[in-house]
Every structure is written in C-alpha cells, then in structure tokens.
Amino acid sequence: MSESNSVLIGRKPVMNYVLACITLFHSGSKEVSIKARGRAISRAVDVVEITRRRFLPDVKIQKIDIGTEQLQVEGGASTNVSTIEITLTR
Numbered sequence: 001m002s003e004s005n006s007v008l009i010g011r012k013p014v015m016n017y018v019l020a021c022i023t024l025f026h027s028g029s030k031e032v033s034i035k036a037r038g039r040a041i042s043r044a045v046d047v048v049e050i051t052r053r054r055f056l057p058d059v060k061i062q063k064i065d066i067g068t069e070q071l072q073v074e075g076g077a078s079t080n081v082s083t084i085e086i087t088l089t090r
Contacts, residue, residue: 005029009036009044017047021088022055030090031062037069037083048086056090063087 007020017034024032036044052059065085070078 005031006033006035007047009034009040009047011040014043014046014050017043018050018055021047021051025056025059025090032088034086034088035084038081041082041084044084044086048088051088059088059090061086062089 005024007017007024009017021032021034034044034047048061052061063086065087067083068080069083071081073079
C-alpha cells in the first residue's frame with residue numbers, strides 16, 4: 001500500500017479525517033491506513049468507527065498494529081510514544 005492511502009491523525013476535528021477516508025475510498029482505493037500516535041490514538045479509533053458505522057458499512061477492519069516509538073526531546077532525553085495503525089479494506 002502506498003503512503004498516499006494513509007490518513008495521519010492530528011488535532012483537527014474528527015469529521016475532517018472521516019471525510020479524508022471516504023474520499024480515498026470513493027477515489028478507488030481498496031485499502032486505507034489510519035495512523036496516529038500519542039493522544040491522537042483515541043481520535044483515530046473514533047474516525048474508524050464513524051467511517052464504518054455511519055458512512056461506509058461495507059468497510060472492514062483488516063489489521064490493527066500497535067507499537068511504541070522513542071522520540072528525542074529537548075535536553076537529549078528520550079521519551080516513549082504509543083502508536084497505532086488501523087488498516088481498513090473495502
């Protein structure tokens with residue numbers, strides 16, 4: 001799957017990301033990957049559930065990957081940040 005089929009979740013309202021997923025599916029993509037880390041993980045889950053239940057009931061969750069990334073913060077210290085990638089297929 002190419003990176004153009006990915007929706008990166010940030011601080012925007014949930015419906016912006018839902019619209020991005022719907023647009024990717026309507027443009028012919030068979031697979032869409034939703035990626036988030038940290039506090040945006042709960043927003044990513046909301047995006048998936050709204051997309052599946054309200055707009056595209058034929059979309060299924062293919063795969064959920066969770067993990068941890070180590071980020072370097074100011075001062076040279078490192079911190080762990082949780083990540084999630086949810087793959088939807090049609």
